[in-house]
Amino acid sequence: MLKRYLLAPGPTPVPPEALLAMAMPIIHHRSPDFLPVLDSAKKGLQWLCQTKNDVLILCSTGTGGMVGAVNNFFSPGDKALVVNAGNFGERWTKICKAYNLSVEEIKIDWGRAVNPEDVDSALKKDPSIKGVFVQASETSTGVYHDIKTLASIVRKYENTILVVDAISALVAHDLRMDEWGIDVLIGGSQKGLMLPPGLAFVGVSDKAWKFADKAKSPKFYFNFKKEREALAKNQTSFTSPVTLIIGLNESLKILRTEGLENAFNRHERLSRATREAIKALGLDMFTKESPSYAVTAINAPAGFDGQEIYKNLRVKYGITAAGGQGQAKGKIFRIAHLGYAGTFDVITAIAAVEMVLKGMGHPLKLGTGVAVAQELLMV
Amino acid sequence: MLKRYLLAPGPTPVPPEALLAMAMPIIHHRSPDFLPVLDSAKKGLQWLCQTKNDVLILCSTGTGGMVGAVNNFFSPGDKALVVNAGNFGERWTKICKAYNLSVEEIKIDWGRAVNPEDVDSALKKDPSIKGVFVQASETSTGVYHDIKTLASIVRKYENTILVVDAISALVAHDLRMDEWGIDVLIGGSQKGLMLPPGLAFVGVSDKAWKFADKAKSPKFYFNFKKEREALAKNQTSFTSPVTLIIGLNESLKILRTEGLENAFNRHERLSRATREAIKALGLDMFTKESPSYAVTAINAPAGFDGQEIYKNLRVKYGITAAGGQGQAKGKIFRIAHLGYAGTFDVITAIAAVEMVLKGMGHPLKLGTGVAVAQELLMV
Numbered sequence: 001m002l003k004r005y006l007l008a009p010g011p012t013p014v015p016p017e018a019l020l021a022m023a024m025p026i027i028h029h030r031s032p033d034f035l036p037v038l039d040s041a042k043k044g045l046q047w048l049c050q051t052k053n054d055v056l057i058l059c060s061t062g063t064g065g066m067v068g069a070v071n072n073f074f075s076p077g078d079k080a081l082v083v084n085a086g087n088f089g090e091r092w093t094k095i096c097k098a099y100n101l102s103v104e105e106i107k108i109d110w111g112r113a114v115n116p117e118d119v120d121s122a123l124k125k126d127p128s129i130k131g132v133f134v135q136a137s138e139t140s141t142g143v144y145h146d147i148k149t150l151a152s153i154v155r156k157y158e159n160t161i162l163v164v165d166a167i168s169a170l171v172a173h174d175l176r177m178d179e180w181g182i183d184v185l186i187g188g189s190q191k192g193l194m195l196p197p198g199l200a201f202v203g204v205s206d207k208a209w210k211f212a213d214k215a216k217s218p219k220f221y222f223n224f225k226k227e228r229e230a231l232a233k234n235q236t237s238f239t240s241p242v243t244l245i246i247g248l249n250e251s252l253k254i255l256r257t258e259g260l261e262n263a264f265n266r267h268e269r270l271s272r273a274t275r276e277a278i279k280a281l282g283l284d285m286f287t288k289e290s291p292s293y294a295v296t297a298i299n300a301p302a303g304f305d306g307q308e309i310y311k312n313l314r315v316k317y318g319i320t321a322a323g324g325q326g327q328a329k330g331k332i333f334r335i336a337h338l339g340y341a342g343t344f345d346v347i348t349a350i351a352a353v354e355m356v357l358k359g360m361g362h363p364l365k366l367g368t369g370v371a372v373a374q375e376l377l378m379v
Numbered sequence: 380m381l382k383r384y385l386l387a388p389g390p391t392p393v394p395p396e397a398l399l400a401m402a403m404p405i406i407h408h409r410s411p412d413f414l415p416v417l418d419s420a421k422k423g424l425q426w427l428c429q430t431k432n433d434v435l436i437l438c439s440t441g442t443g444g445m446v447g448a449v450n451n452f453f454s455p456g457d458k459a460l461v462v463n464a465g466n467f468g469e470r471w472t473k474i475c476k477a478y479n480l481s482v483e484e485i486k487i488d489w490g491r492a493v494n495p496e497d498v499d500s501a502l503k504k505d506p507s508i509k510g511v512f513v514q515a516s517e518t519s520t521g522v523y524h525d526i527k528t529l530a531s532i533v534r535k536y537e538n539t540i541l542v543v544d545a546i547s548a549l550v551a552h553d554l555r556m557d558e559w560g561i562d563v564l565i566g567g568s569q570k571g572l573m574l575p576p577g578l579a580f581v582g583v584s585d586k587a588w589k590f591a592d593k594a595k596s597p598k599f600y601f602n603f604k605k606e607r608e609a610l611a612k613n614q615t616s617f618t619s620p621v622t623l624i625i626g627l628n629e630s631l632k633i634l635r636t637e638g639l640e641n642a643f644n645r646h647e648r649l650s651r652a653t654r655e656a657i658k659a660l661g662l663d664m665f666t667k668e669s670p671s672y673a674v675t676a677i678n679a680p681a682g683f684d685g686q687e688i689y690k691n692l693r694v695k696y697g698i699t700a701a702g703g704q705g706q707a708k709g710k711i712f713r714i715a716h717l718g719y720a721g722t723f724d725v726i727t728a729i730a731a732v733e734m735v736l737k738g739m740g741h742p743l744k745l746g747t748g749v750a751v752a753q754e755l756l757m758v
Contacts (some may be wrong), residue, residue, distance in 0.1 A: 001637045001645065003721040023402060048406045208745025258380045266380065303406065316758050317722065342382040344727040351749060355757050366753040370730060378734050379695050 062188030142297030441567030
């Protein structure tokens with residue numbers, strides 16, 4: 001009997017309250033039953049994204065929100081500046097190219113964050129760049145890009161909008177959409193919102209809505225203007241994923257009780273304890289600067305395969321964490337502390353990593369990392 | 380947001396498969412739907428209790444099974460020998476007295492196990508003693524009584540049966556009902572069987588059924604002969620708790636997949652890791668000998684209140700373990716590793732105990748106990 005633990009950077013564990021609500025019988029998305037449900041979700045998402053504007057709810061994974069952000073605000077031939085610092089930065093480039101945008105990349109070594117001045121220089125050099133695309137938390141490398149500073153730069157350029165993939169950052173990091181001037185903010189259900197996969201969220205600034213008026217990219221499913229019209233009537237354009245939206249209201253209720261600042265602090269605290277515990281074991285962070293609070297990316301020790309560590313955690317101890325993606329595959333492993341996560345998820349993760357590494361022949365002393373995490377997580 | 384953990388010696392966490400099955404719509408207990416359900420539960424319980432005889436299923440807590448064991452096999456005035464080594468031994472005395480049995484006690488210091496020779500001497504001295512009453516695992520003190528030896532003694536006396544409260548021991552300890560000659564074996568749903576409270580199980584030997592023919596204690600609800608008749612038709616006497624019996628089949632399925640011996644070994648392993656970790660912290664076991672695999676009873680360090688430790692675990696860290704009962708209240712705290720429990724339940728418990736004690740001013744070094752548990756639980 002192997003108890004299972006989910007410590008991956010999405011999907012993340014779903015709290016019992018949300019599981020229970022989602023087990024209720026289906027209601028109809030065009031019936032009066034659903035109107036207050038969507039109204040509540042709508043208001044909750046505005047609160048979470050710290051915006052006065054509507055946050056669209058799409059029935060798709062987070063990537064659907066990314067695709068929609070490209071084809072609703074841009075036209076073929078438009079210039080895009082992509083911060084490519086990992087697997088998901090790479091995805092921005094692929095989506096932009098799929099819609100025939102002209103892509104310029106700021107390529108960053110995996111494990112490092114963008115220097116916002118480089119974005120400023122690129123925009124100064126070419127103010128015809130229409131969109132800056134970036135991740136808040138680059139899940140593949142465990143890096144957080146400085147969205148506040150990036151927003152303060154992009155808002156100086158009236159013909160440019162900032163498009164932020166906040167899929168793994170939402171709930172983990174403070175992202176002040178209106179105050180900072182984020183133009184497009186994309187979230188997903190299966191991360192900090194601790195729901196099953198299946199919903200994307202897109203916050204849109206007034207500046208971005210003006211871009212939407214001129215955008216000529218082909219679109220049908222991810223049509224943000226239509227979604228905005230539907231949302232005004234507490235509906236979604238197509239069949240609403242009622243179950244997930246009911247679950248969303250439960251997650252939002254938990255988060256409202258906790259408070260936004262407490263939620264951010266919790267993720268910061270759990271991620272810091274994880275990092276310090278890992279360092280105490282003599283392991284290196286793959287993330288060289290600006291660590292994400294959502295996921296910690298750790299270098300496999302010399303002579304150890306990151307995928308083997310991932311596999312042993314899963315097979316021997318029942319813990320589904322994550323290995324590496326793309327160029328980092330085999331070199332790293334990753335532990336999330338995202339969503340419905342607390343002190344003993346970190347303790348469990350660190351204890352298991354110690355046991356796995358020791359089992360693979362690493363000379364570490366058991367309990368070394370755990371003790372550091374305990375110290376930092378005492379209340 | 381405080382994640383909750385249940386590490387009490389009952390109720391214990393319920394596995395998702397059982398929760399899910401119990402969330403299904405109710406079926407009717409006298410309909411054909413229910414017959415295969417009860418048939419499957421009946422066979423599973425025989426397997427679990429290692430007996431060819433029927434194991435009765437009562438809609439009650441474990442105490443209901445204890446009461447039934449007194450009023451179905453004995454008459455007012457019958458002599459009972461009670462092994463009283465804790466709170467639940469005490470309960471045997473109370474129930475026997477409530478039904479006007481004549482009680483002789485073997486009183487044992489809390490934390491110690493009965494010496495089977497003392498039972499032999501008492502029976503030798505007075506072979507008119509009709510029943511020997513004992514706990515397999517005395518939950519209040521964390522002691523396991525040597526049921527195998529006790530059974531080998533009692534079976535020598537043809538006018539005496541051995542009645543074993545195995546409520547917290549079932550699934551945690553190997554209890555060979557037929558092979559050893561246990562006459563009455565009582566279990567409950569909310570312990571090793573990892574279900575909600577609400578079911579008691581009673582296995583009955585051929586020898587005990589003969590006692591039932593002569594027993595004159597008043598009874599109506601816990602009428603074992605009627606239950607046996609009903610069970611032969613895959614029914615229970617009164618309204619069957621269908622939900623719990625459906626859940627029972629799920630738990631039994633998990634245990635059959637694990638295998639009986641593996642289940643016993645798992646409990647032994649988790650309890651040993653807990654004890655060794657606690658000792659490494661310099662704490663004393665409350666249990667002086669023959670530790671139960673279901674629950675570990677630990678002395679609060681000098682100057683610390685056991686109930687405060689229990690309370691801090693719960694309030695600060697979301698962990699519901701147990702304090703002390705009766706004369707042990709305030710002096711001890713208890714951690715269970717019963718039912719749906721694995722490696723990281725022990726790690727969580729030990730890490731939290733360390734954090735609580737350190738927070739209360741104890742000079743222990745964080746991670747000391749965890750490291751010992753990790754070492755013992757590595758695979």
